[in-house]
Amino acid sequence: MKELATKYDPKEVEDRIYKSWLEGKYFHAQPNPEKKPYTIVIPPPNITGQLHMGHALDNTLQDILIRFRRMQGYDTLWLPGTDHASIATEAKIVAAMKEEGITKEDIGRDAFLERAWEWKAKYGGRIIEQLKKMGSSCDWDRERFTLDEGCSKAVREVFCNLYEKGLIYRGERIINWCTHCKTSISDAEVEYEEHDGNFWHLRYPFKDGTGSIEVATTRPETIPGDTGVAVHPDDERYKHLIGKTVIIPVIGREIPIVADTYAKMDKGTGAVKITPAHDPNDFEVGLRCNLPVINVMTDDGFMNEKAGKYAGMTLMECREAIVKDMQQAGALIKIEPTKHEVGSCYRCHTVVEPRVSKQWFVKMEPLAKPAIKAVRDGKTKFIPERFNKIYFNWMENIRDWCISRQLWWGHRIPAWYCNECGEITVSREEPSKCCKCGSTYIKQDEDTLDTWFSSALWPFSTLGWPEKTPELEHYYPTSTLVTGYDIIFFWVARMIFSACEQMGEVPFDTVFIHGIVRDELGRKMSKSLGNGIDPLVVIDKYGADALRMTLATGNSPGNDMRYSEKKVEASRNFANKVWNAARFILMNLDENEPVPHIPEELALEDKWILSLFNNLTKEVTDNLEKFELGVAIQKLYDFIWDIFCDWYIELAKIRLQTGGEKAKQVKAVLVYVMSETLKLLHPFMPFITEEIWQTLPHNGETIMKAAWPVYNEKLVFESDEKKMEIIMEAIKAIRNRRSEMNVPPSRKAHIYIATENKDIFDIATVFMQRLASAADVTVGDSFDIPGAVSIVTASAKIYIPMGDLVDFEAERKRLNKEKETTEKKLAQINAKLSNPGFLAKAPEAVIECQKAEAAKLTEKIKMIEESMLAMQ
RNA sequence: GAGGGUGUAGCUCAGUUGGUCAGAGCGCUUGCUUGACAUGCAAGAGGUCGAUGGUUCGAGCCCAUUCAUCCUCACCA
Numbered sequence: 001m002k003e004l005a006t007k008y009d010p011k012e013v014e015d016r017i018y019k020s021w022l023e024g025k026y027f028h029a030q031p032n033p034e035k036k037p038y039t040i041v042i043p044p045p046n047i048t049g050q051l052h053m054g055h056a057l058d059n060t061l062q063d064i065l066i067r068f069r070r071m072q073g074y075d076t077l078w079l080p081g082t083d084h085a086s087i088a089t090e091a092k093i094v095a096a097m098k099e100e101g102i103t104k105e106d107i108g109r110d111a112f113l114e115r116a117w118e119w120k121a122k123y124g125g126r127i128i129e130q131l132k133k134m135g136s137s138c139d140w141d142r143e144r145f146t147l148d149e150g151c152s153k154a155v156r157e158v159f160c161n162l163y164e165k166g167l168i169y170r171g172e173r174i175i176n177w178c179t180h181c182k183t184s185i186s187d188a189e190v191e192y193e194e195h196d197g198n199f200w201h202l203r204y205p206f207k208d209g210t211g212s213i214e215v216a217t218t219r220p221e222t223i224p225g226d227t228g229v230a231v232h233p234d235d236e237r238y239k240h241l242i243g244k245t246v247i248i249p250v251i252g253r254e255i256p257i258v259a260d261t262y263a264k265m266d267k268g269t270g271a272v273k274i275t276p277a278h279d280p281n282d283f284e285v286g287l288r289c290n291l292p293v294i295n296v297m298t299d300d301g302f303m304n305e306k307a308g309k310y311a312g313m314t315l316m317e318c319r320e321a322i323v324k325d326m327q328q329a330g331a332l333i334k335i336e337p338t339k340h341e342v343g344s345c346y347r348c349h350t351v352v353e354p355r356v357s358k359q360w361f362v363k364m365e366p367l368a369k370p371a372i373k374a375v376r377d378g379k380t381k382f383i384p385e386r387f388n389k390i391y392f393n394w395m396e397n398i399r400d401w402c403i404s405r406q407l408w409w410g411h412r413i414p415a416w417y418c419n420e421c422g423e424i425t426v427s428r429e430e431p432s433k434c435c436k437c438g439s440t441y442i443k444q445d446e447d448t449l450d451t452w453f454s455s456a457l458w459p460f461s462t463l464g465w466p467e468k469t470p471e472l473e474h475y476y477p478t479s480t481l482v483t484g485y486d487i488i489f490f491w492v493a494r495m496i497f498s499a500c501e502q503m504g505e506v507p508f509d510t511v512f513i514h515g516i517v518r519d520e521l522g523r524k525m526s527k528s529l530g531n532g533i534d535p536l537v538v539i540d541k542y543g544a545d546a547l548r549m550t551l552a553t554g555n556s557p558g559n560d561m562r563y564s565e566k567k568v569e570a571s572r573n574f575a576n577k578v579w580n581a582a583r584f585i586l587m588n589l590d591e592n593e594p595v596p597h598i599p600e601e602l603a604l605e606d607k608w609i610l611s612l613f614n615n616l617t618k619e620v621t622d623n624l625e626k627f628e629l630g631v632a633i634q635k636l637y638d639f640i641w642d643i644f645c646d647w648y649i650e651l652a653k654i655r656l657q658t659g660g661e662k663a664k665q666v667k668a669v670l671v672y673v674m675s676e677t678l679k680l681l682h683p684f685m686p687f688i689t690e691e692i693w694q695t696l697p698h699n700g701e702t703i704m705k706a707a708w709p710v711y712n713e714k715l716v717f718e719s720d721e722k723k724m725e726i727i728m729e730a731i732k733a734i735r736n737r738r739s740e741m742n743v744p745p746s747r748k749a750h751i752y753i754a755t756e757n758k759d760i761f762d763i764a765t766v767f768m769q770r771l772a773s774a775a776d777v778t779v780g781d782s783f784d785i786p787g788a789v790s791i792v793t794a795s796a797k798i799y800i801p802m803g804d805l806v807d808f809e810a811e812r813k814r815l816n817k818e819k820e821t822t823e824k825k826l827a828q829i830n831a832k833l834s835n836p837g838f839l840a841k842a843p844e845a846v847i848e849c850q851k852a853e854a855a856k857l858t859e860k861i862k863m864i865e866e867s868m869l870a871m872q
Numbered sequence: 873g874a875g876g877g878u879g880u881a882g883c884u885c886a887g888u889u890g891g892u893c894a895g896a897g898c899g900c901u902u903g904c905u906u907g908a909c910a911u912g913c914a915a916g917a918g919g920u921c922g923a924u925g926g927u928u929c930g931a932g933c934c935c936a937u938u939c940a941u942c943c944u945c946a947c948c949a
Contacts, residue, residue, distance in 0.1 A: 007911095192945090199949075216949045230949095268949040340948065386876070393875065393945070485944090515877095520884090522942090554885050554897085559877080560942090562884065570897055573911040584908035628888060634896070649908075732915090739915040745904060770906090771914095832891095837929030846891050846930095853892080
């Protein structure tokens with residue numbers, strides 16, 4: 001018989017086991033039409049990324065689901081891959097080049113991309129290796145990359161499809177501009193934060209010198225871009241001024257007063273300055289009122305030549321200078337402090353400038369509609385359900401999606417401009433000439449696509465689309481998408497509308513949403529706070545199973561959780577418990593012990609544990625199917641520790657010592673329950689369960705492919721469960737009394753049990769010797785033992801002669817107190833049972849249960865009274 | 873401005889469709905070299921389930937109001 005080491009050493013076990021899984025190709029999936037598919041596509045981590053707790057949680061949950069379904073017999077595919085992360089990666093490479101003193105413009109596009117690919121080759125696989133440390137059972141043979149050939153083909157296909165349908169267009173719009181990344185970003189990529197700011201109230205004089213009009217701004221640096229002042233057409237105060245010309249103070253440019261309903265009469269002074277190039281609302285007003293658009297900023301955050309004397313200043317310098325000049329010119333009326341939301345880039349946290357720019361956009365409304373319907377119709381379900389609302393809210397108010405980025409690392413936009421006629425040729429393949437005039441003087445768009453444009457296609461691009469592959473046929477639509485709520489807008493929503501449009505079908509049945517892992521104090525883990533916990537460090541210290549168990553335990557869908565090392569310790573202790581239980585069992589097995597069957601003949605405790613295990617199987621399966629992973633692991637924990645180890649193994653020792661047939665019997669049950677429980681535990685703690693399972697007598701190569709336990713009618717032993725409960729209640733009561741009296745376990749005592757359930761307590765005799773420090777047990781109808789401690793349970797009166805240890809006064813008090821609490825309980829139940837409403841409306845089973853409870857309590861009170869009488 | 877989450881033992885949190893649901897882990901107290909495990913065993917203390925009202929025979933769970941706290945989205949001349 002193989003042996004387990006005295007101590008579980010995750011470091012030694014995990015790498016060895018993972019390697020054996022890889023060698024066995026157990027993670028690999030091949031489309032098998034005979035079997036039902038279960039598919040998960042991984043949320044592709046950025047190639048720039050390092051494994052953090054968020055990944056650890058996300059991948060633990062996915063691996064639990066995948067391993068569970070694999071064991072259930074599904075044709076299971078967990079498809080891994082990485083995301084090229086255009087902004088993040090490009091920023092890293094630019095930063096690295098800066099160290100060398102060169103810019104990307106210095107070396108040009110091709111050389112830059114060469115460097116990027118080199119970088120990818122060097123670091124892109126790092127996070128994948130880290131995922132493996134977690135035990136992730138991805139099909140690594142199918143690993144994909146958003147910028148690989150297949151994904152790129154899918155991207156071009158989708159771009160062209162949408163363009164041909166008129167759902168992608170190019171135009172001048174206000175977009176969010178990051179002056180650090182020097183690219184446009186989408187609305188979703190802007191994070192807002194409240195900042196202290198000011199309203200600067202300014203006086204714009206009329207050209208004819210007849211007065212002035214007051215306007216206010218929070219961004220004085222945009223004043224050089226003002227091209228109008230708007231008032232509401234019905235505003236009596238200003239009606240007569242419409243059409244008048246005002247002069248921008250300091251700047252000196254003349255601009256008209258225009259009428260537009262955007263100006264709200266009850267807001268501010270009712271007059272609003274219009275800067276079409278730097279504000280989305282102003283842009284619209286500008287269009288309606290035919291105002292010119294003057295962009296006063298450079299793409300790296302300076303004022304440009306249009307800003308006149310302010311050119312070359314940073315935006316902040318310009319703000320200060322303008323305010324100062326306005327004041328000197330007497331145009332500044334007042335400064336009113338205020339708080340306002342300032343947008344910043346979600347990648348680099350630089351303040352984002354709204355700015356007019358020619359970009360590519362996806363027209364969202366026609367795409368959003370079917371995507372909303374799909375979720376409304378339940379084709380894709382969010383778990384927990386409340387995320388439906390968040391999804392709907394976003395989708396229903398969505399604006400067009402700016403998809404072009406002024407970056408090089410990414411999918412280049414498949415559009416070519418004709419130098420002769422200006423026509424745009426959009427094509428899947430590189431065109432040789434203009435589609436309109438046939439000129440060969442064409443040039444491809446310099447920009448690349450938003451990273452999320454390619455990740456939006458992930459569920460089908462990775463399965464081979466636009467080719468009709470067997471994989472796509474079999475594994476699509478995927479089953480479950482596991483991700484955090486922070487990424488619903490970026491990714492989940494975009495996958496749904498992309499799939500609806502391209503595939504005519506939702507990308508997944510279920511979106512299983514989890515929260516974020518916070519630090520011990522409930523703060524978000526972040527680089528700037530330096531409070532991040534490195535999962536790899538935790539794995540190194542406690543093992544991957546312990547980390548996984550920690551992340552699964554107490555995790556409820558959609559909610560954040562706090563990480564603490566104490567929790568990992570608890571999980572590590574649990575692993576240790578499982579390990580030692582197995583060691584104990586193995587210690588008692590013979591060489592070449594065959595794989596056991598459940599014996600024909602079973603003792604009471606065998607039936608009890610089998611029955612409880614059987615229930616556990618049902619509940620854990622049920623919980624996993626409903627994505628209640630935290631509940632499932634809690635049940636496993638309780639069963640293994642409190643039921644199997646603390647009771648069954650202790651009871652098993654009796655027959656193991658006896659030897660012979662009885663020992664054989666109990667060994668079979670021990671091995672059976674242990675190895676079946678390991679299967680239920682395997683999705684949560686894959687390494688330790690595999691290591692132990694391999695050591696126990698088993699059939700098959702790996703626990704990974706062992707059949708998931710199923711509920712078995714033959715293992716239902718309800719009456720035996722009840723009998724065991726009666727015995728356990730008695731044992732606990734005895735322990736309790738002895739403990740209260742400070743009797744050490746070494747001091748054995750005679751125990752007398754007066755009961756109507758003599759058959760049960762006859763069996764319990766040996767149990768009591770083992771677990772309740774009984775020297776001997778006498779079972780009978782009634783006893784009269786002077787000077788004994790008496791203990792009353794619902795089914796027995798127990799006497800323990802304790803001689804001088806007994807304080808009769810205290811005994812009486814204790815019994816009295818117990819009687820009182822029991823009577824209180826009984827009164828509560830009787831109140832229910834005498835309530836006609838309860839009797840009429842409560843289900844039969846509930847009433848029966850209450851009646852039984854009442855009977856038990858009545859019996860108990862009777863016995864307490866008898867005991868008290870006997871003490872007189 | 874709109875929407876949402878959370879509030880349960882000292883701490884961190886479970887509690888699945890309203891009826892053995894008042895729970896777990898950690899911490900705390902007490903006692904144990906119990907033949908797998910001190911990363912352990914046994915016993916114990918500790919909670920009006922944020923507050924108030926309602927629905928119901930019955931509410932930690934459903935509804936309304938309210939307080940606290942966190943988050944998301946939107947807007948701001």
